[in-house]
Amino acid sequence: MFRIIYNITHSYLNKTINRILQQENIIVMVLPGNRKISNRADNDKFSLKHEEIGRPLYFDAQATTPLDPRVLDAMLPYLVSYHGNPHSRTHTYGWESEAAVEKAREQVAHLIGADPKEIIFTSGATESNNISVKGVARFYAPRKKHIVTTQIEHKCVLDSCRALEGEGFKVTYLPVGPNGIINLQELEEALTPETSLVSVMTVNNEIGVKQPIAEIGAICKKKKVFFHTDAAQALGKIALDVNAMNIDLMSISGHKIYGPKGIGALFIRRRPRVRVEPIQSGGGQERGMRSGTVPTPLVVGLGAACEIAEREMKYDHAWVEKLSQRFLDKIYSKLTHVIRNGDLEQSYPGCLNLSFAYVEGESLLMALKDVALSSGSACTSASLEPSYVLRAIGTDEDLAHSSIRFGLGRFTTMDEVDYTAEKTIKHVERLREMSPLWEMVQEGVDIKTIKWSQH
Amino acid sequence: MVSNISKTQILSIYKSLLRESEKFSNYNFRSYAIRRVRDAFKEHKSLTDKNLINKEYQFAKDNIAIIKRQVVIGEMYKTEKLVIENQQ
Structure with a gap:
């Protein structure tokens, strides 16, 4: 509750202030000056008018x-007609859904130059990042208890690292230069025989900088450290090849590439095999790394989005x-x-x-x-x-x-x-x-x- | 068996694609579809290989079906216009 009194005279001011000061919890602001203050904007220069109508x-x-209409078109049959559980092995409903899921897996794998068996579907890049960072760290914990990441990672990577620190892991947060790119020498120096994982995002979500992924991959390969990259912002926008860039784990998100929300994928290398401790327990779907029924329509959407992204x-x-x-x-x-x-x-x-x-x-x-x-x-x-x-x-x-x-x-x-x-x-x-x-x-x-x- | 696709057939599908794209109620989808169709035909203008022409023709036919369906869906759930459309 506040009140504004404009243009009061001197004698009136003293009276008012005395009265006001008797009340509690009050802030008085007096702006002296001979210029009269008005709340009517005399010129339009500073006024903020929104004359435009319509959606922003x-x-x-x-x-x-936005969801690409071509993606929606691919998804709709699986929302309308084919409702089978892709894990049902005993009837047509299951088989047709399974075939769609496997096709989508190929589409995703093709975009990043991976093998379809190396793709597992998750709920999004956040989950993929969690499985990568926590999963790798925990699996290799008996021998290696050190992780390297950067200061400009997405919140979910940083938070996963924070959680690991609570479990007794050591985490190095690499600084970045004024241009937002990490120093490769600093990265190399940060790696120890204890290090199990390096996690660096491909394209930053806030400032858009591309990290030298291929070079980081080469360093990690040389030092025999697993390399995870969060490619949510990069996939479909810049060319990525998991083999040429020596990427061991890659997080993928559906809704950043004109696909549906609530779906993502994780590339996880088979040769040499990267092992993770699953976060979610259950029916052992997705090679046991991510239990839970695979959502066929969303997966089909992700696959279609990847195919379009590759073509376009x-x-x-x-x-x-x-x-x-x-x-x-x-x-x-x-x-x-x-x-x-x-x-x-x-x-x-x-x-x-x-x-x-x-x-x-x-x-x-x-x-x-x-x-x-x-x-x-x-x-x-x-x-x-x-x-x-x-x-x-x-x-x-x-x-x-x-x-x-x-x-x-x-x-x-x-x-x-x-x-x-x-x-x-x-x-x-x-x-x-x-x-x-x-x-x-x-x-x-x-x-x-x-x-x-x-x- | 690859059939020959005549120039009139190509021109006709080009025109239908543009005509259908115009019907998108969403401003961004409409603009994209028109731009993409134009650029795709421009890009493949000098195509001479019969097989490739056939492939592209089939691709155009698939897309015209997608556009037709998506125009209907877009029409069902359309929103108010964007500021930029109201201005023009």
């Missing part, structure tokens, strides 16, 4: 992607690259003090993480109501804390607070990119004009040299 544009392809990879990549170049050109041509987070070359063009200096990220997100955007990963979008990924690449606190992630994908159009770029430019300019900090920067004051006094 989707620019959050890293959080999830080049086409989609060229399109996304074109869009992202156009977006950046537009932004840079009108705005200064915009920093792209992450390496400029070694990154996926569909994930643009930009910091607009002197603009508060959340205010910009509010202003860009007609575009579905995020300041970072969806998992942490509820908190106002700056992302740990940006902190790991050494982004200043103020810049980390002003970052926004633009996610482009297969279904993003040129018009949408133009619209979003124009809106972003307009609102960044508007917010900066309101900011006293921006005014000081324009006058040539170096903000960093200011000593803010604390009262």
